[in-house]
Amino acid sequence: MRKPLIAGNWKMNGSLALLETMSQTLSSARISSSVDVTIIPPFTLLMSAGKMLEGSDVELGAQTLHPEASGAYTGEVSASLLSECGVSHVLVGHSERRTLFNEDDQAVLVRVKAALDAGLIPILCVGETLEEREADQVETVVLGQVRTVMDALSQEQCSRLVIAYEPVWAIGTGRTATPEQAQQVHAMIRSWLSGKDPALGEGMRLLYGGSMKADNAADLLSQPDIDGGLIGGASLKPDDFIAICHAAG
Numbered sequence: 001m002r003k004p005l006i007a008g009n010w011k012m013n014g015s016l017a018l019l020e021t022m023s024q025t026l027s028s029a030r031i032s033s034s035v036d037v038t039i040i041p042p043f044t045l046l047m048s049a050g051k052m053l054e055g056s057d058v059e060l061g062a063q064t065l066h067p068e069a070s071g072a073y074t075g076e077v078s079a080s081l082l083s084e085c086g087v088s089h090v091l092v093g094h095s096e097r098r099t100l101f102n103e104d105d106q107a108v109l110v111r112v113k114a115a116l117d118a119g120l121i122p123i124l125c126v127g128e129t130l131e132e133r134e135a136d137q138v139e140t141v142v143l144g145q146v147r148t149v150m151d152a153l154s155q156e157q158c159s160r161l162v163i164a165y166e167p168v169w170a171i172g173t174g175r176t177a178t179p180e181q182a183q184q185v186h187a188m189i190r191s192w193l194s195g196k197d198p199a200l201g202e203g204m205r206l207l208y209g210g211s212m213k214a215d216n217a218a219d220l221l222s223q224p225d226i227d228g229g230l231i232g233g234a235s236l237k238p239d240d241f242i243a244i245c246h247a248a249g
């Protein structure tokens with residue numbers, strides 16, 4: 001039985017004030033222990049967030065990392081620096097990183113390895129653009145992104161990953177994949193994983209991301225192969241984020 005995970009990616013948004021409100025709202029929300037919850041604020045808030053969340057069940061994630069352990073990389077942050085803030089999860093390969101910061105599959109792979117080496121849980125983001133969907137390339141693109149990473153890792157390393165399927169055309173657009181569209185891609189990813197290793201297919205959490213909101217979360221999360229959500233915009237509104245967490249429980 002896979003435990004659902006709801007992860008809120010704040011992107012380059014939020015503030016210390018929102019962090020305080022979010023942490024208070026989450027701690028009084030009585031979210032079921034059958035759901036894992038992670039918030040993923042910008043780097044500058046991680047240290048404060050780590051302190052605020054200490055002792056709570058809510059976990060902390062980062063939005064990216066540099067693959068090297070240390071060195072002259074002005075502006076970058078390594079896995080060990082993230083760990084010091086109390087970070088347990090890190091997004092890798094988000095479509096905004098792939099598109100705006102030119103992170104290709106190899107750049108994604110080295111970041112996944114760096115995260116795993118440091119004991120962090122990578123949330124590997126994959127997904128097709130609208131043009132790729134319209135050209136019938138969903139399987140080629142999505143499984144290509146999954147394969148590049150999974151085929152380069154040991155089975156034990158693979159078992160520590162979470163995958164988030166985020167159709168690029170649904171991110172921040174208000175245009176959500178239908179539960180059937182999302183389920184179809186999740187089932188395809190799971191079937192590929194099962195072919196590689198049945199235990200991996202059975203155990204890996206596959207999150208959906210792309211305009212998931214309080215009013216569509218329950219339908220998406222009720223699909224058999226959707227094990228949680230990677231939430232952008234709605235994760236900045238404490239009540240909406242908590243409603244999504246409740247929908248997963």
Ligand SMILES: O=C[C@H](O)COP(=O)(O)O
Pocket residue numbers: 009094166170171172173174209210211212230231232233234
């Ligand atoms: O990381 C989160 C995703 O990009 C989804 O963002 P969104 O919920 O604003 O569409």
